[in-house]
Amino acid sequence: xxxxxxxxxxxxxxxxxxxxxxxACGLIAGRIExxxxxxxxxxxxxxxxxxxxxxxxxxxxxxxxxxxxxxLGLLPLGNWHSHPSSPSRPSEEDKRLAxxxxxxxxxxxxxxxxxxxxxxxHIDGAETQREELVIKENKL
Amino acid sequence: xxxxxxxxxxxFNEGLTIAELIRQENIENPDYITVSVNDEFADNxxxxxxxxxxxxxxxxLYFMGGGSYVIL
Numbered sequence: 001x002x003x004x005x006x007x008x009x010x011x012x013x014x015x016x017x018x019x020x021x022x023x024a025c026g027l028i029a030g031r032i033e034x035x036x037x038x039x040x041x042x043x044x045x046x047x048x049x050x051x052x053x054x055x056x057x058x059x060x061x062x063x064x065x066x067x068x069x070x071x072l073g074l075l076p077l078g079n080w081h082s083h084p085s086s087p088s089r090p091s092e093e094d095k096r097l098a099x100x101x102x103x104x105x106x107x108x109x110x111x112x113x114x115x116x117x118x119x120x121x122h123i124d125g126a127e128t129q130r131e132e133l134v135i136k137e138n139k140l
Numbered sequence: 141x142x143x144x145x146x147x148x149x150x151x152f153n154e155g156l157t158i159a160e161l162i163r164q165e166n167i168e169n170p171d172y173i174t175v176s177v178n179d180e181f182a183d184n185x186x187x188x189x190x191x192x193x194x195x196x197x198x199x200x201l202y203f204m205g206g207g208s209y210v211i212l
Binding site: 023025027049051052053054055056057059060062063066067070079081083084085086090091093094096097098099100105 | 147168169172174176179181199201202203204205206207208
């Protein structure tokens with residue numbers, strides 16, 4: 001299971017909406033308790049592809065985020081990106097570029113802009129497995 | 141010489157290249173990584189020839205990307 005606060009979910013959604021028509025992206029960090037991942041911080045990074053159908057994290061911002069995680073004692077848990085007009089599930093491109101089978105890949109669909117849909121996946125080659133995602137009301 | 145790798149300072153032999161560091165650190169999926177040395181990103185093609193020096197700080201970053209353009 002992966003747990004995100006409502007505030008962080010909203011932060012991702014607001015940023016992704018502000019980046020339309022392009023895809024938005026970022027990183028997630030937090031802690032692991034047993035089998036649960038708890039997201040404590042979301043990072044909103046630039047999509048250097050500036051595309052509505054592709055994303056690449058800005059490496060300079062990624063480096064800054066990794067250092068921030070280290071400073072805060074947080075673990076890198078995975079990444080997130082938006083699909084502006086397609087469902088919240090991994091594309092073939094998402095699978096091709098997912099190198100870490102332990103990471104959580106969060107995908108936010110903006111097909112309904114009033115009700116963004118966020119799901120999390122584990123990706124191992126061509127195999128994808130949906131990870132239970134819980135959005136909690138309170139700060140974690 | 142001492143090099144800081146991903147925030148941890150370690151001892152290495154002189155003449156160490158980025159390519160050799162990647163091997164010694166057992167970095168998985170090296171084709172997916174970007175390397176910064178003292179906050180400057182190194183060209184992947186030059187990993188075998190770039191020598192590291194005492195006091196350098198090295199970070200390994202995995203490329204992260206994807207996209208929605210092929211959803212089956």
